[in-house]
Amino acid sequence: MSDQWFFEIGDGNTYGPYPLEKLQKWAASGNLMPTHRVRSADSEEWIIAAYVPGLELTTTAPELHRSKEQETKSIASFVRGLGKKSKSKGGAAGDNDSLQVSSEPPDIVSLCDELLEISFRRGASDLHIDPEKSVVLVQLRVDGILEPLRKLPKSVLGPLIGRLKVLSGMDIAERRLPQDGRFVAELGADRRKIHIRSACLPTTHGERITLRLLALETEQLTLNRLGMSESAMKTFAQHTGQKQGMVLLTGPTGSGKSTTLYAALRHRLAHHPGRIITVEDPVEFDVVGVAQAEIDPGDKLSFNSALRSILRSDPDVIMIGEIRDFDSADIAVKAALTGHLVFSSLHTNSASGVITRLVDMGIKPYQVAATLRLCVAQRLIRQLCTECRRPRKLSHAEAKVIGQPNAAGSTVYEPGGCKKCNGRGYRGRIGLFEMLPIDEGLARQIVEGCDEGAISRYARSKGILTLQDDAALKLLAGATSFSELVTVSVW
Ligand SMILES: [Zn+2]
Numbered sequence: 001m002s003d004q005w006f007f008e009i010g011d012g013n014t015y016g017p018y019p020l021e022k023l024q025k026w027a028a029s030g031n032l033m034p035t036h037r038v039r040s041a042d043s044e045e046w047i048i049a050a051y052v053p054g055l056e057l058t059t060t061a062p063e064l065h066r067s068k069e070q071e072t073k074s075i076a077s078f079v080r081g082l083g084k085k086s087k088s089k090g091g092a093a094g095d096n097d098s099l100q101v102s103s104e105p106p107d108i109v110s111l112c113d114e115l116l117e118i119s120f121r122r123g124a125s126d127l128h129i130d131p132e133k134s135v136v137l138v139q140l141r142v143d144g145i146l147e148p149l150r151k152l153p154k155s156v157l158g159p160l161i162g163r164l165k166v167l168s169g170m171d172i173a174e175r176r177l178p179q180d181g182r183f184v185a186e187l188g189a190d191r192r193k194i195h196i197r198s199a200c201l202p203t204t205h206g207e208r209i210t211l212r213l214l215a216l217e218t219e220q221l222t223l224n225r226l227g228m229s230e231s232a233m234k235t236f237a238q239h240t241g242q243k244q245g246m247v248l249l250t251g252p253t254g255s256g257k258s259t260t261l262y263a264a265l266r267h268r269l270a271h272h273p274g275r276i277i278t279v280e281d282p283v284e285f286d287v288v289g290v291a292q293a294e295i296d297p298g299d300k301l302s303f304n305s306a307l308r309s310i311l312r313s314d315p316d317v318i319m320i321g322e323i324r325d326f327d328s329a330d331i332a333v334k335a336a337l338t339g340h341l342v343f344s345s346l347h348t349n350s351a352s353g354v355i356t357r358l359v360d361m362g363i364k365p366y367q368v369a370a371t372l373r374l375c376v377a378q379r380l381i382r383q384l385c386t387e388c389r390r391p392r393k394l395s396h397a398e399a400k401v402i403g404q405p406n407a408a409g410s411t412v413y414e415p416g417g418c419k420k421c422n423g424r425g426y427r428g429r430i431g432l433f434e435m436l437p438i439d440e441g442l443a444r445q446i447v448e449g450c451d452e453g454a455i456s457r458y459a460r461s462k463g464i465l466t467l468q469d470d471a472a473l474k475l476l477a478g479a480t481s482f483s484e485l486v487t488v489s490v491w
Contacts, residue, residue: 004041017041027055048172108159120187131157131206143382143429161207168198176202214284223263227430235435240268245373246336248354249345256380256431257345274316281321307331320344326362336371351377351436352455369443377434377467379488381480382426388416402472413478434467
């Protein structure tokens with residue numbers, strides 16, 4: 001293999017050839033990253049720098065507190081240095097080490113670490129890296145809202161995506177197909193292990209990548225902090241302690257169902273020791289003391305066979321990430337009938353919809369009545385920042401919208417914006433809940449074959465708080481704003 005090497009850093013240019021010795025110097029100074037692509041002068045094939053024999057690459061040294069200006073400047077100066085180099089052709093024999101001019105190397109590893117760290121510290125659920133025509137836009141999703149973090153020079157896109165692909169276990173050479181991956185990062189002052197799921201997608205302006213910080217939301221929201229009213233909390237806690245039956249959660253994607261499921265498992269574990277097994281896609285959060293199996297539900301066969309084998313391993317509690325079809329519903333029902341408590345989620349709009357959905361999937365009404373113990377409908381709403389929220393009076397029209405005409409004139413709050421909430425007016429999220437326990441009367445109605453309307457009327461007659469009721473309570477308590485509730489469209 002030749003001693004001469006070309007390399008590229010993702011700006012569309014090829015640099016070199018340079019002797020290996022030079023590459024080694026740049027690697028030692030942090031200018032050449034493990035994710036950069038290189039090729040030997042006598043080969044057409046590009047490989048990742050990390051695989052070049054004899055090249056010792058620095059992969060650590062995260063500098064987390066470098067300012068944005070410093071970072072942009074150092075990357076820019078590195079790229080400018082390369083430009084000069086490549087113009088003076090035959091740089092192989094060149095004497096200069098102009099690449100090392102920068103005392104602050106354009107360390108992509110540090111940049112990655114910094115972006116992840118910021119995402120974590122701001123409590124973001126997602127970090128988006130989107131190439132545009134001439135810049136790379138970095139955005140965070142915080143409390144469900146996307147907000148810009150910074151713009152990076154386009155030249156860092158290649159190395160940045162490359163680094164994240166390596167971390168995620170993706171194929172770095174594949175640039176035309178979408179890829180999925182995952183990794184664990186240690187973030188925050190106490191270096192907590194955070195699971196990150198990544199998805200890479202080619203676009204016209206280059207590859208974009210989205211990182212989802214899985215543990216954050218679930219971590220923040222324990223049962224006490226979910227925002228359940230006292231009575232809802234009591235109902236929920238009581239059902240998580242039952243010996244057998246099904247507790248099913250429902251709500252659209254992003255409504256915090258898995259958060260509640262994890263909180264339920266933790267609560268169960270703390271108060272009723274026993275064997276808990278989960279089947280999830282993906283495992284979003286490690287729960288100590290719980291056996292968690294990660295199964296791809298796209299592979300129906302292995303999903304259902306895994307569920308069956310889990311039943312044979314004698315658990316007390318089973319958590320199934322989601323019931324999607326008759327097979328998974330059937331297994332859940334059978335488990336619940338044979339002495340297990342089953343937690344799972346289902347896609348419907350309301351708590352009463354769970355019953356009709358199970359029947360539509362092919363479960364017999366008497367089986368539903370015999371196993372279902374509690375249906376929980378849930379939405380997530382942003383919580384007003386109490387430092388800067390602004391009071392105002394609820395109008396007559398709004399009072400009507402929330403189904404409480406008598407509440408007109410009551411004080412409600414609007415988002416303000418202050419340092420504490422980064423000017424957002426909101427800090428954190430809480431859930432809206434509707435708890436529908438299946439009591440004897442309702443079980444009888446289910447067996448007799450009732451529709452969703454009849455179930456809702458029954459719930460009303462029993463004084464069950466609906467999502468709408470809970471929303472109105474939280475608005476009048478100043479926990480959230482009218483405009484926020486309208487966005488989750490509970491009315
Ligand atoms: Zn504020």
